[in-house]
Amino acid sequence: MELWFTEMQSKSIKMSYRVKDVLHTEKTEYQNLAVFETEEFGRMLVLDDVVQLTMKDEFIYHEMMAHVPLVTHGNPERVLVIGGGDGGTLREILKHPVKEAHLVEIDEKVIEASKKFFPTLSVAFEDPRAKVFCEDGIAYVKKFKNYYDVIIVDSTDPVGPAVGLFAKEFYKDIYEALTDGGIFVAQTESPFYYEDLLKKVYSAVSDIFPHAAVYTATIPTYPGSLWTFTMGSKLIDPLTRDISNIPDLNTKYYTPYIHRSCFNLPAFVKAIISK
Amino acid sequence: MELWFTEMQSKSIKMSYRVKDVLHTEKTEYQNLAVFETEEFGRMLVLDDVVQLTMKDEFIYHEMMAHVPLVTHGNPERVLVIGGGDGGTLREILKHPVKEAHLVEIDEKVIEASKKFFPTLSVAFEDPRAKVFCEDGIAYVKKFKNYYDVIIVDSTDPVGPAVGLFAKEFYKDIYEALTDGGIFVAQTESPFYYEDLLKKVYSAVSDIFPHAAVYTATIPTYPGSLWTFTMGSKLIDPLTRDISNIPDLNTKYYTPYIHRSCFNLPAFVKAIISK
Known part of the structure; x- marks a missing residue:
């Protein structure tokens, strides 16, 4: 399966990560929160579609x-x-x-x-x-x-x-x-x-x-x-x-x-x- | 027009640049060569689908x-x-x-x-x-x-x-x-x-x-x-x-x-x- 998460780093730059598994998504009081298992950077925390952290870096x-x-x-x-x-x-x-x-x-x-x-x-x-x-x-x-x-x-x-x-x-x-x-x-x-x-x-x-x-x-x-x-x-x-x-x-x-x-x-x- | 150039940075990571204009493409004796005008990083030289340089960096x-x-x-x-x-x-x-x-x-x-x-x-x-x-x-x-x-x-x-x-x-x-x-x-x-x-x-x-x-x-x-x-x-x-x-x-x-x-x-x- 080709599953990718894409962050719009600006309106003209996209960074995309191949996703092994979507572990969690929720809409909190303040923001959208997601946790992905990515192929290259390991587990990843995303808030409002912006990468917050990956286990690799x-x-x-x-x-x-x-x-x-x-x-x-x-x-x-x-x-x-x-x-x-x-x-x-x-x-x-x-x-x-x-x-x-x-x-x-x-x-x-x-x-x-x-x-x-x-x-x-x-x-x-x-x-x-x-x-x-x-x-x-x-x-x-x-x-x-x-x-x-x-x-x-x-x-x-x-x-x-x-x-x-x-x-x-x-x-x-x-x-x-x-x-x-x-x-x-x-x-x-x-x-x-x-x-x-x-x-x-x-x-x-x-x-x-x-x-x-x-x-x-x-x-x-x-x-x-x-x-x-x-x-x-x-x-x-x-x-x-x-x-x-x-x-x-x-x-x-x-x-x-x-x-x-x-x-x-x-x-x-x-x-x-x-x- | 939504025109993007995408580099596969690895098999699980993609970096995509919004393209204003494709200025040149050719197949040389050694590699594929392309020149794009990108929105965020200016003019870009690409060899075999890999970014070699952009005017911005x-x-x-x-x-x-x-x-x-x-x-x-x-x-x-x-x-x-x-x-x-x-x-x-x-x-x-x-x-x-x-x-x-x-x-x-x-x-x-x-x-x-x-x-x-x-x-x-x-x-x-x-x-x-x-x-x-x-x-x-x-x-x-x-x-x-x-x-x-x-x-x-x-x-x-x-x-x-x-x-x-x-x-x-x-x-x-x-x-x-x-x-x-x-x-x-x-x-x-x-x-x-x-x-x-x-x-x-x-x-x-x-x-x-x-x-x-x-x-x-x-x-x-x-x-x-x-x-x-x-x-x-x-x-x-x-x-x-x-x-x-x-x-x-x-x-x-x-x-x-x-x-x-x-x-x-x-x-x-x-x-x-x-x-």
Whole structure:
């Protein structure tokens, strides 16, 4: 049987995956959710027809979302993930000796699907240091002042439920919710498809935080593949982190050298945020 | 009109580009050649149904093919490209003060198509330092001993006419054709789709050259996007290159920092070549 799932990466680019099995589909309160078993990339989570993760390459995104900010901080005790209901980023955070790892996911159906279909990610929810809040991340963050050491915005694309997670007001609330040495990071899409978004977010983060930086990773199943992450830091300059004493984090993509390299941007990406 | 070109990136992955116009198709002696005007990535060259370059992202591959080996060498006078009939790698080489830049392309129809449809690449052929030989690269290299300072293998995928360009015997001939401080580099595909090839090529290059190294770049239109390049060096250790005195090469991807970073491999890529 020729069964294919196709993501419209833009209105003129399609990426199609041969599907062995459709494991689950549902319409949640917020989005359409599907789980496929694909031939090439293994099991796949799809929200509103956009690939969120595959078993073959999820390690790249989740490692780079978690370890770059946590290692930059150096000694985070309280970490918050906004979004990321699959648990992948949380799993990586829990490799560090944090005291509390909180996750705010607006759509509890994502968490349920992960518990059922992605046990190697959702295992994170069983850690006693992990706590999940099923509510709106924007409202949640407003409740805290000087509380979290690291806040990670692990959002879907800037359409639908995630639009507010790319707004300057939200980053201001994150700044307030962070401790004095606090670090914030958000996934900010590919410069090939979302150049203006990267520029806008970097500008907003630069206005709010004393230090702003962009780093990249290559994620084959995300449109454009060259993925950006934008970091804001209240105290520590991310570019000066000594990488000689980073513990072994049992990773498949992240290494101490990657930590240093990922901030070295291709010239055209640097040009986007320098305009 | 809904006109799409689809590349089978593997038997289970398809990448499709909306096509505005089919500018050219022909069956050459060696392969099927097509030129499309695509909506998202601009003009595109396709050989045997595989994307070779697009105007939107060709700079990444060509800059990284040329500048990393030439800068590593430091003072190359004679440079050879095997393949690369579009002229993109040659264009980047000619940004350096080389004396001779030779190109051996087996299929002259690729060069003709580039001259007609890709003037910003084929402009390289007009440089008085450039010389083109339309013959088999494997036979060509055998004719030289201690001649070229840098040899770049800018091949298509390891199927059809390019198979011999990934063979150990060929790398031995390249070693002989290089001067004492000579550097060789080959594109070696993505570790997501060609893990065994990368391992095999790295092993062969390590056997032949005193120094072997792999570097990466992110190329959105190539399968897996995380692209590898394997380098062999007769004298200079590529990892120790001082990057403080690299001239401005007017690039959009390559920078001196990228030069250093690109050798810092993701853990899983390092594991492939360490096995």
